[in-house]
Amino acid sequence: MQIVVDLNRCQGYAQCAFLAPQVFELHGEEALMFTPAVPDDQRERVHRAAAACPVQAIVVGERAGPGVR
Amino acid sequence: MQPDTLFQRITDYANRADPYPLYAELRENGVTRQDDGSYLVGTYHEIAALLHDPRISSDYRSRTHPDEAMIRRNERPPSFIGLDDPEHDRLRRIAMRPFGPPHSPGRIDELHGDITRIAEELIDAFRGADRIDIVDEFAYPLPVTVICRLLGVPHEDVPRIRAWTNAIIDSFDFTPGADQEKRQQAGLDARDAMARYLGELAGGRRGHPSEDMLSALVNDAGPEGRLTDVELMATATLLLIAGHETTVNLITNGVLTLLRHPDAHKRLRDEPGLMPRAVEELLRYEPPVHMLPQRTPLADIEVAGVTVPKGAPLILMLASGNRDPLRFDDPDRFDPEREDNQHFGFGSGIHNCFGAPLARLETQIALGALLPYLDDFHLLDDPPPYRRSPLLRGPRHLLIARG
Ligand code: HEM
Numbered sequence: 001m002q003i004v005v006d007l008n009r010c011q012g013y014a015q016c017a018f019l020a021p022q023v024f025e026l027h028g029e030e031a032l033m034f035t036p037a038v039p040d041d042q043r044e045r046v047h048r049a050a051a052a053c054p055v056q057a058i059v060v061g062e063r064a065g066p067g068v069r
Numbered sequence: 070m071q072p073d074t075l076f077q078r079i080t081d082y083a084n085r086a087d088p089y090p091l092y093a094e095l096r097e098n099g100v101t102r103q104d105d106g107s108y109l110v111g112t113y114h115e116i117a118a119l120l121h122d123p124r125i126s127s128d129y130r131s132r133t134h135p136d137e138a139m140i141r142r143n144e145r146p147p148s149f150i151g152l153d154d155p156e157h158d159r160l161r162r163i164a165m166r167p168f169g170p171p172h173s174p175g176r177i178d179e180l181h182g183d184i185t186r187i188a189e190e191l192i193d194a195f196r197g198a199d200r201i202d203i204v205d206e207f208a209y210p211l212p213v214t215v216i217c218r219l220l221g222v223p224h225e226d227v228p229r230i231r232a233w234t235n236a237i238i239d240s241f242d243f244t245p246g247a248d249q250e251k252r253q254q255a256g257l258d259a260r261d262a263m264a265r266y267l268g269e270l271a272g273g274r275r276g277h278p279s280e281d282m283l284s285a286l287v288n289d290a291g292p293e294g295r296l297t298d299v300e301l302m303a304t305a306t307l308l309l310i311a312g313h314e315t316t317v318n319l320i321t322n323g324v325l326t327l328l329r330h331p332d333a334h335k336r337l338r339d340e341p342g343l344m345p346r347a348v349e350e351l352l353r354y355e356p357p358v359h360m361l362p363q364r365t366p367l368a369d370i371e372v373a374g375v376t377v378p379k380g381a382p383l384i385l386m387l388a389s390g391n392r393d394p395l396r397f398d399d400p401d402r403f404d405p406e407r408e409d410n411q412h413f414g415f416g417s418g419i420h421n422c423f424g425a426p427l428a429r430l431e432t433q434i435a436l437g438a439l440l441p442y443l444d445d446f447h448l449l450d451d452p453p454p455y456r457r458s459p460l461l462r463g464p465r466h467l468l469i470a471r472g
């Protein structure tokens with residue numbers, strides 16, 4: 001599983017960083033870091049995080065990339 | 070008494086089970102001034118703009134004419150839900166340090182196993198029963214157990230906490246009546262008692278650190294420093310009440326909504342991976358918090374062509390914004406697969422719900438565990454009896470029966 005975060009949309013609400021802390025990490029105040037290739041044991045957490053993102057900035061796919069929905 | 074203004078009709082207990090037609094009327098009317106001088110806003114885009122507008126205060130003291138109850142409430146130190154920045158921001162940061170990222174990124178994730186275990190224990194206790202009260206046997210005990218564990222409140226004190234919380238919530242009822250004064254006093258007394266109780270509990274951990282949040286709040290200072298004793302009591306009270314009261318209603322509304330929508334129920338049962346999105350849809354479709362009654366403009370502001378004067382009560386009808394057809398397609402339809410769903414279930418802007426990730430996780434796990442079990446059940450009362458509050462709206466009981 002792969003993810004992309006549309007950082008232009010991302011508002012730094014950090015919902016993802018609570019729900020999948022091993023995949024999404026906040027650096028300092030607003031900078032979001034994430035692991036694009038999601039380990040298998042984190043899949044469910046990433047789905048929770050994607051659903052919780054208020055601006056739907058997290059794109060999840062088997063192979064994600066720009067333009068993938 | 071004859072209810073007349075729209076706000077009186079919305080708060081009238083007779084309309085608690087289905088306030089949505091009144092919200093449609095509100096959106097139709099635009100921003101409306103009520104007889105008591107307050108302004109009601111029910112359209113999505115206007116609510117969103119106001120929630121992000123720094124000229125809108127959450128502090129009662131910004132009102133030109135605070136009512137009696139507010140004045141008495143304000144003799145108590147406000148918690149950060151009722152303060153503006155920069156005070157709000159400082160207190161929220163201090164409270165966030167032991168709760169979430171960046172300082173405590175794993176705190177909520179670590180609760181996963183506990184929440185699942187609690188849900189399963191509760192289900193085991195009624196597994197053979199033919200009749201269940203979802204509120205008393207499931208939706209209430211789950212979040213209260215979780216928040217007590219998180220804060221470090223002993224489980225045996227839950228009955229006291231429930232009594233205090235009920236008194237506080239009932240005092241948010243705006244229906245005038247002979248007992249209004251009494252309810253408000255009971256609410257204040259309960260708040261004081263809970264604050265003292267939590268203050269003592271936290272005080273006892275000073276210098277004796279344990280794993281819980283109360284301990285972290287008294288023992289572990291970040292860049293913003295530590296809470297004063299008074300701030301600690303107000304913050305802990307806020308976390309304890311906000312930390313379970315609304316989640317009870319979300320879980321209960323979830324069961325109610327799924328039993329009313331057998332297609333959605335079946336869909337989720339077959340595809341449990343949809344649960345996180347279904348919970349977002351619940352937060353839009355049947356949100357536990359229907360309105361934010363305590364906003365006040367700090368200057369005259371224009372909202373959808375109407376001037377709301379500085380100091381006037383401004384009431385944001387979140388549950389109405391969630392059903393605004395100008396924002397959501399087919400808004401009165403419960404669609405657990407809805408894609409574009411930036412609802413107001415947790416508010417928005419600087420006060421947006423502090424505990425949202427926890428509430429999401431609890432509700433997803435709770436409904437996920439209960440769902441397979443619900444197949445044989447139906448609602449005994451539809452609509453169920455509701456609690457008094459028009460603000461924190463939810464069923465008092467939800468009886469379901471086998472067959
Ligand atoms: C389904 C459950 C929940 C719902 C629907 C909910 C809803 C809300 C809403 C609408 C607000 C905004 C209030 C405003 O703008 O004035 C809010 C704020 C807040 N919530 Fe929640 N909440 C829930 C669960 C929780 C939990 C589990 C906690 C604590 C762990 C919590 C703690 C808070 C706090 C502290 C605030 C104040 C935030 C601030 O002023 O910055 N809530 N909540």
Ligand code: SF4
Nearest residue numbers: 010011013014016053
């Ligand atoms: S939840 Fe969404 S908006 Fe918030 S930090 Fe994560 S990606 Fe960004």
